[in-house]
Amino acid sequence: MKMKVQSYCIFLLLFLILFTSPKPVLSDDTSFNDDVLGLIVFKAGLDDPKGKLSSWNEDDLTPCNWDGVDCDLSTKRVNSLVLDGFSLSGHVDRGLLRLQNLKILSLARNNFTGTINPDLPSSLGGLQVVDFSDNNLSGSIPEGFFNQCGSLRTVSFAKNNLTGKVPDSLSSCSTLVNVNFSYNQISGILPSGVWFLRAIQSFDLSNNLLEGEIPEGIKNLYDLRELNLQNNHFSGKIPEEIGGCLVLKSVDLSGNFLSGELPESMQRLTSCTSLSLQRNSLTGTIPDWIGGLKSLEILDLSANELSGWIPKSLGNLDSLLRLNLSRNQFTRNLPFSMANCSKLSTFDISQNEFSGHIPWWIFIMGLQGSPFHDLEVLDLSSNAFSGELPYGIGNLSSLQVLNVSGNNISGSIPVTIGELKSLYILDLSDNKINGSIPSEIQGASSLSELRLQRNFLSGRIPAEIDKCSSLTSLILSHNKLTGSIPASIANLTNLQYVDLSWNEVSGGLPKELTNLSHLLGFNVSYNQLQGELPVGGFFNTISPSSVSGNSLLCGSVVNQSCPSDHPKPIVLNPNSSSSNSSISAQNRHHKIILSISALIAIGAAAFIAVGVVAITVLNIHVRNSMARSAAQFAFSGGEDYSGSPENDPNYGKLVMFSGDADFADGAHNLLNKDSEIGRGGFGVVYRTVLRDGHSVAIKKLTVSSLIKSQDDFEREVKNLGKVRHQNLVTLEGYYWTSSLQLLIYEYLSKGSLHKLLHDDNNSKDVFSWRQRFRIILGMAKGLAHLHQMDIIHYNLKSTNVLIDCSSEAKIGDYGLVKLLPMLDHCVLSSKIQSALGYMAPEFACRTVKITEKCDVYGFGILVLEVVTGRRPVEYMEDDVVVLCDMVRGALEEGKVEQCVDGRLLGNFAAEEAIPVIKLGLICASQVPSNRPDMAEVINILELIQCPSEGQEELE
Template sequence: MMQFSVCVLFLVLLAPLMLVVSADTGFNDDVLGLIVFKAGLEDPKRKLSSWNEDDNSPCNWEGVKCDPSSNRVTALVLDGFSLSGHVDRGLLRLQFLQILSLSRNNFTGPINPDLPGLGSLQTVDLSDNNLSGEIPEGFFQQCGSLRTVSFAKNNLTGKIPESLSSCSNLATVNFSSNQLHGELPNGVWFLRGLQSLDLSDNMLEGEIPEGIQNLYDMRELSLQRNRFRGKLPADIGGCLLLKSLDLSGNFLSGELPQSMQRLTSCTSLSLQGNSFTGVIPDWIGELKNLDMLDLSANSFSGWIPKSLGNLDSLHRLNLSRNQLTGNLPDSMLNCNKLLAFDISHNHLAGHVPSWIFKMGVQSISLSENGFSKGSYPALTSTPTSYHGLEVLDLSFNAFSGVLPSGIGGLSSLQVFNISANNISGPIPVGIGELKSLYIIDLSDNKLHGSIPSEVEGAISLRELRLQKNFLGGRIPAQIDKCSSLTFLILSHNKLTGSIPATIANLTNLQYVDLSWNELSGSLPKELTNLSHLFSFNVSNNHLEGELPVGGFFNTISSSSVSDNPLLCGSVVNHSCPSVHPKPIVLNPNSSGSNSSISSQTHRHKIILSISALIAIGAAAFIAIGVVAITVLNIHVRSSMERMPATFALSGGEDYSGSPANDPNYGKLVMFSGDADFADGAHNLLNKESEIGRGGFGVVYRTFLRDGHAVAIKKLTVSSLIKSQEDFEREIKKLGKIRHSNLLALEGYYWTSSLQLLIYEYLSTGSLHKLLHDDNSENVFSWPQRFKIIHGMAKGLAHLHQMNIIHYNLKSTNVLIDCSGEPKVGDFGLVKLLPMLDHCVLSSKIQSALGYMAPEFACRTVKITEKCDIYGFGILVLEVVTGKRPVEYMEDDVVVLCDMVRGALEEGKVEQCVDGRLLGNFAAEEAIPVIKLGLICASQVPSNRPDMAEVVNILELIQCPSEGLQELE
């Protein structure tokens, strides 16, 4: 007995120890399983840094939740962690896992069929990843307690497995946005506990099978955007609890089944984009809980049923793109909660009832019907109920009359379209009071008068369409106040006067059509600054003078400027008349032979015969020709004699050659008019005039005869340069490039042994000098630095748009003008080399240490515009930090890119901003800019964004409300 008592006591004392050992074993399983899972992942944001294999428990790890009583892992929620890799078998060790949520990551590979083997698993969410392959049949053969499963937004293929029907506990199934095909398994309707089924955005086909009435608890059914065909199952009305039914975007046909009138709990019904026929049934009015009804893009016919007036909870109604006839029933006045109303693209006719505009709706679309004249709403009084109206589309009807003068009272109006009607009269000045308006389309009417200058008040305007009217007068210069304009379409009117230069201030313009008017004068040269232009049409006007050169106008089509007889330029194949001084200078004190002959002819017109007049005229013509040829010869000899002197080089450099033995000796070409260098050869190419050196040559400053300063680059790659023909072809291409953030090439000089490039001169100096010169008193403010970064991005984006790679981007090649705008220089010079060889490129840009993309070191990697984006990223960091790309310390070398990246990982990125700013910078702009710089300076070229994307991101940084998720 004593021995038995001792044994019992021993077991009692041992029991807690056994529980601890058992618990520890469980902890080790959870830790081991998660560590194995982590080992197969990439974690770029270090979200799983807290997962330490030396920990005894994972319960404090990021994304891990445990049962407080057992300390076993019950939930793994890693949504949006930017993880990539496979869903590893290590998770199978988590025997008490109930929730597995890995959505919004980048997991790849197939779905692990063994996951439901975790007997306690209730929720699996693998949505919004890059999973591929088929949904494994075995996944649902051991689904046990599984209630929610989502594979939405992946790349899954194959069919929906038949085994799905065996998961009787399933309440939510979401396979949307994949590439699943085949028919819907009949067994799906046996999941009696199913409450939500979303199979939208796949390629499922066949008919929707009968039996859906078995889903007593079904609340949401989404089968939209598939390939289902045939009629709806007649028993669909058996889902009495159904609140949302979306079957849009399929090939369903026939009439709506009568049983649907039992769906009285339904709040959202969308059948849009099918082939349903017949009339809209009267019983639709019995679905009194409907909040949204969309029957658009079908083949419904007949009148709109009066019973729609019973839907007093309705917010959105869309009956567009059907074959409905008749008019709108007055009973709809009872739909007093209606916010959006679209009956466009039907055969409705008659008058528009006034109650439409008294219901407080936000969006009304009646376009493409047959509503008749005199029946569009009179908005002159602008009652309070109109003030919430945001969209009003009355286009393509037969409305007449004039636009109401009180339209400015529609303070919330964003879209106003009354095109293709018979509206007459002037455009009301009240248009300028619509501060929220961003689209106005009054085209194809009978409007007259002028475009009111008050349009400047519509400050949010993006599209202004007034084509095909009878508008006259001038285009108001005040239109530049509409700074968001992207579309300016004023064609087929009677507009007069010149095109205002202020249009060039509309920097967002993409499409401009001023054709078929009576515009005159010349095209403003400033139009070349419109860097976003896709189309600019001024054909069939009375414009004259030279076409702008640069930007979009270098590639404008001839049809866009045709039928302007006095326009000149290469595009219209009509050379412009010379405006340069003529070589013959007449003595102003002489009476002039022509006037003398004219007066003598007048006095003796009766005496002189016709033959005598011809003889005298011929003699005078010959005499003038002789004089002209003589003067021209003298002028040419003088120019040829001056040229060697003008380009005589100091420092003992002798470029022998003469017109006798080198016909191309001293060929000077200026792209905008004739010019020559000022007297005094000591100002050209001497040591005192040197202002910079680079991989392609030495830069000097000199002056033209008109006092205009220019920068001359003496190329030091003569041995590598192509032939004169190739050289001139490439240089002329570069000379046509004009952009506010690119340094203009103004001309060149050629001999067989000397090549000079003539650039515009900026006295302010280079970005490198202004950032790093210890003697510089200039400290850029943060807005100035942002302006520089934005400008450099726009300049590079323009180059890349023209398929030009810079190759040699660095701060010494970025100049700053007097207004603080950056101008990128030295672009395109690599084209002068015989081949784009890695070795040649590296030797030419070896001075760009720190800016060179890593692909230059790999001969097998193709050099693309991505090398420029890398250099731009380094430039961004240089501008923000004020530090050089590589700095040499006494016992260390600091690489700027690595330093900033390390600071970012440590959460100290703000400390990288140039200390000279003393905290006077916008952190909400500076930090995203730094992150953008690091992204651009990625080691992998494909990870770097395009320059056009960079420009867009920078503009978003200035508008945080637009969102910058990619940089966070």
């Protein structure tokens, strides 16, 4: 305590010296100079958990040798303070104003809070660079910050929690070259004065809440090289005069509400390398002048309302690396001139109206090999292409994703498919492909997803499929496959989803399938299978619908006992003439029967013993593997795991956004079965305890093969880690290796809303009406915050809503779909297929855009579930009850009050309950446009809430 008092007194003294003296009282001769004093005061107000500022010693005569500090060689004064990624927290203290020669101030990637000091540029006249990006600053950008900005050239407040508007004073800072306010919650219109920043080269206001039209005047920015306004709410047309920015290299206006055609002035942007206009409402055709933008490397016009033919001039863009024209209304076929775009790595024209044969020129061999030898993603899905898959498909040696689903492709699968060694997603579903699945497919050893459903394939499932050891999804349903299921499938230890339904597969299910420990779905319904269902693992809880339509299958799941195979009984002839010989023969036969019975018993016992030993060995092996993974996870200590990524396959990285990753229970208890508390479409959840007694929930992701690269994964997870709201489960950290990804969440002991509503063990602890209303309002606020941050949940259900000790609702598992490489319907449906009853109708239609309104639908179902206490879909003996339909019918009959959970015994506010039920039905409308926004939902709920009930509990 005495030391703390002394430190506080020293800090107070320094503060008084700094900010009460009319002029510096310490000369360069003393033990403190201005820079030392200012930095020590700055440090005194910080939390430095990693000791990054340990070299900052108040007894030093100069700070020039301190970590993060650089000085001018001639003046010996501090001119640069760069503390990026030091894990510091606290406020940006006024002590920095003492650094009168400071030119560069960079505090990026820390945890600084509070507001932005408006006096920084004016007090430090020589300041040129200010970078506060990737912190937790709040409030608005102060007008005064740019009023006297001196020589300020670069300013970045990206990735904070800033609100308010873009300050008008920004236009007066004529020296600015780089401005970055991205990833905040800045709203309002964009001031037209920003186009007076004649020196500006990079302007990034992406991922905010800006609205209105993009103002005129952008042609004044002669030096503008990068313009990024993506993911805002801008409307109107793209400024016609944008072509006046002749040196523009990158334009990103995606994710807005822009309309109209591409302005003709854009043809003057001949230096442009990246043009991203996706997810708007642009109309018209692709103009012929597009071929004049010879520098283009990225062209993304996806998810608009463009139509017509693709101009031949597009083939002039021989520098193109990524071309995305998906989700438009383009027709006819692609021009042959596009064969010149030989550098393409991503080629996506899915969800259009293209017809004719698949462009053969994609697969031909030239003098330098395939013209598309760098092609990694080829997506031609959801068009009207016909013809056969070219034999030359094997020439695309770099191909990773091939999707031609939803066309009219016929013929057989080329055997050259096995030459695609890098391929990890192959989707040929929804076509007219015939023939058999070639055994050569084993050559595509990197395959993670194989989707061949809804074709006319015949023959057997090749046993060689087990060579594709990375397979997680094997979807072969709705074909004409025959033969038995090869036992070799059990060797695919990463399998999560198998669908062989609606084929003509026969024989029994291999017992070895029980070894598939990651299995989440296995559907063999409507085949000709027979015999006993496997017992153990996933098959102990398999749904009856997954094996229905196989009349000769037996087992408890199908409610049909299997026939016993007992030896026939011995019947003695009572009319035998020789009783002695008969007795003798009977005795001999009895001895033989006893011997056989004894052998059978011994054999069975031996078999069981071997099985027990084998299972024990397997368990030990699995536990040891998990312990090794957990040990690696537990003791990496926030730094890179010892070893190198080149030599160590277990190389990993643990990052905690706050606190210390010290686990009290040790590594061996992290990911074992005993600590498992839940599982879902994205992974298994375990509980562990930190050294300070704080419990956390660890989600082990089971979508490793679909996860993005480490950089993309870390960027997305860090963004999710910044999401903070009282009605959202907090992401506290993550762990990464190429084969294991863990997400670390706060732990809520009361469990999920589903458990508390539907678990019979909790029948004595029934939610009161007031608690239910608070849960509904809390879910609405949490979901509204996600939508405000442009995050769609996609998987909203009662198991993903957790309840804390104060009966406050917290939504979890948000944003996980962003970790996947593509947000298409196939990936979404495979991840959220467990959300039966919560999924909006638009998920069933591949051509409908998935928006926040699908979350609103799931919220509506949750509202009805909370009020009624019933599941979204309930299976009765003779019927299936859909909650939404039941409540709507009761409303039409004037009996809606009877739908309220009977466990409340009439103890609820009918004047609240009935409007809440109606709100739930409106949110669950079949038509997305009829559903309200979540902000509107909150307003409605607050209006519904009775004033007299707002502060007290209804018992």
